[in-house]
Amino acid sequence: MNQPLPAADGLYEVIRSVDGVTAVYPARPAWQNIAGAALGAATGVQLPPVLVLAVEDANGTTADVRTRIGVSSAHRAPEVCREVAAAVRRHLEPRSVTVDVQVAAISGPQPTPR
Secondary structure (H helix, E strand, C coil), X not given: CCCCCCCHHHHHHHHHCCCCEEEEECCCCHHHCHHHHHHHHHXXXXXXXXXXXXXXXXXXXXXXXXXXXXXXXCCCHHHHXXXXXXXXXXXXXXXXEEEEEEEEEEECCCCCCC
């Protein structure tokens, strides 16, 4: 039985709530999607921060979730990415999903002068 695809805005909140995530950026950088960038410039519509795609497999339709995040330098980026993927999977249970998390930025406190 095919389930409807999850809403991207609900996943945004799930991702943003993971400790160490400082920002959620459009799933595809604008330069990778020329048509999307042109449409965004003309209409003011931004690319979604979380991209949810349908993927057909032997078990029916599954979801492919893609996002780009900012990570605090106080956290290890690979661990934050794993936590984001796990949070998305928990949120979408029992659906089978593939999660692609990319780090777009690492930010941290400014060094203090000595």
